[in-house]
Amino acid sequence: MTPDARSPSAWTGAAIAAALVGLFLALRGSLDDTTILVGLAAICVGGSLGARRRLPVLPRPAVAAAADRHAVAEALLANIPDPVILVDRRAVVIEANPAARALLPLMRLRHPLSFALRAPDVLDGIEEVLRTGAPLKTVYGTRVPLERAFEVQIGALPMPDGSGPNVVLFLRDLTAARRLEAMRVDFVANASHELRTPLASLLGFIETLQGPARNDGPARERFLAIMRTQAQRMTRLIDDLLSLSRIELREHVAPTRIVDLGALARQMVDAQAPLAVERGVAIRLEAGEGTYPVLGDPDELLRVVENLIENAVKYGGRTVSVALSRDTDPRRGRQVVLDVRDDGPGISPEHIPRLTERFYRVDVASSRQQGGTGLGLAIVKHSLNRHRGRLSFESVLGAGTSVRVSLPEHPGRDDP
Template sequence: MTPFFPSWAVLRQRLGERRDLAFLAGFLSVASVEAGAHWLFAVGAFFLAMAFLCLRGSSQQRAEQAAAKAEAGPQKEAPRLSEASAIAVFEALDLPALMMDADGTVLFQNVAANRDFGMLEAGLHVSAKWRSPSILDMMRETVRSGRPNQVEHSEFLPSERVFMVRIAPLALPERAKPLYVMTFRDISELRRIDRMRSDFVANASHELRTPLASLRGFIETLLGPARNDTKAQERFLQIMLEQANRMSRLVDDLLSLSRLELKAHLAPAQTVELAPVLTHVRDSLAPLAAELEVDVRLHLPDDGVEVVGDRDELIQVFENLIENACKYGQEGKVVDVALRKLDNGAEVSVIDKGPGIAPEHVPRLTERFYRVSVADSRSKKGTGLGLAIVKHILTRHRARLIVRSDLGQGTEFTVRF
């Protein structure tokens, strides 16, 4: 409601808008004094004119406000979200989301949640899918306080994933008590990037220290005692080239491993025919096999065998396995590569006739930089990362690596899809 006596700022604005009336009121006041009227009469006449001006301005302002409201039309109330509308919004979300009651019973789960976690039937308690104490405690705290909460949650099967889980109350007009919305935001890539940075620095600094020390030592020798020794220079430069190549292979493998870790939680979606992949790998390794005097023999079924996977990554897997079999099983002279179709998938076995691996080493073969024999690995230009790369690729493909070995009888690496 507009007050009768406006503020001085408003009064000045109205006086400015109605200069004719203000001037007339002042003139009449002065004229009445000149005509012999008492000065109190003049002052009273001036204030009456001012009151008329205020009343006129207030009524005019109210009229303008009423006209503006009429032009805008009737004001609409804010829409109230029904349960059906809330479910439609849930379905449109790209984040996995669940709607629950105060007891933790799941009432609805959207398509993104079905895709990431599998179908959870309505009516089941949320603990049927997530038994994490942190999630259940967070849910109870939100029900008690009515305030949103969030917590970080990790899952390790089929691959490691990290989620920021948030729960918040949802008031609906059809329900006397609020419902609760739980959403899952995948932060796995952020965590992997952080871990990749720290791991890369640690691994690179550890593995590059030895070749860098060798290079520095040979350079100091060439600049000092061997400055004029041509034969020593040739021999040292050859060793320095080998060490530089080793560092290059190591950096390439570390970068490859880091890239694989970033997308370990994303399963491939393409279909790959395995027989052409194995044939391609055998042909690409033919020069190495000939140099080592090893015969790589393929055993392929008549029917095609397809798996869901990434062709380039599967080539990398079988290149690592067959190359290792040629290098470390060189004594046996033969490497057999067999492809078999199974009822629920397929498997590829790479078998050598070499010296085999002691049982205590087998469980650790896929660890980074783990070597059964450091001297043997370096003499064969290994980086200690080949089987770690194989493991990461197969984890992304939801496949398994099975190792069987007996001392003196060779080793068999089997990839089972």
């Protein structure tokens, strides 16, 4: 007996074929969003009909083939990273992939979608698609547990039995793109603000020196000192921006030169000693015998160590400890570890995830007073990305902060 063309097994096979053709065309860039939506819906319908309707009596090879096609359809749907939901004409959920279930944990099959998705624009969009048959797009956002943004593509899916269309929803995650755009806007705004402030100060003092303080010697000396400080601030900011730009341009190129991280740490501890003495801070270096070889760019790694030690001296307590050690990571192998610790006031937990953002400061006034640009830890993060390293923070309020850097150890080292 051959299966009827309207049987679930035949429709499952057609759905898989449509989905595979759709995915092939999508990879070649010749498929629009609506066609992709229909292809995804075909997977849902094929899987749903094959699983929920009673199959006709088929020969064993045909039964096995139908089961295989159904398994392939479920596997395709499960591996789509974006949420896909199929609902009927009453907006009752017929099928959903794992991504949709993870996004909407309250969603249940054969229950109205509105029980789990309380978004009037999406629910009204389903009614609009059922009424007109034309696909549409809307937006959906979540705030708990994380703030996320989705573009929801809603399309009608005609049913083979002529009972009327169902509706498929494809949710495209726009969170990363929105965050990237926000970061770009913030970067331009922050860079402009950081440059505008010292420029305004310089212009004001220049006008004063050209006018009321033209012949006032003591005032001129005082104003010139302030102008020098502001010019140095702009110079540091521009230097950091150029450094960050150069690092990002080469971030995909892994360095090949062998560098002794221990030697760089000793050099920078000595270089920061005068600043530490001026501020009454004691720097202690803890390192074993021998070298700590890694593959790296010496200038970039020196900047990494400098930024971490300088931050600890400026914003930490009375003691800064710079420790070098070796560790073994089960996945990444042997590591050289640099740990910079201080006994300062610590950092609140809500600030730690944002410490490496450009121009982000825990204490804006203190950072500017200390001459910081807000780019130091961003430079550290991107430098370590290029060196295939890791950066982590541990901090307890009132008990200090520890910044840990891990870099792959060069395999040719000799154990001390």
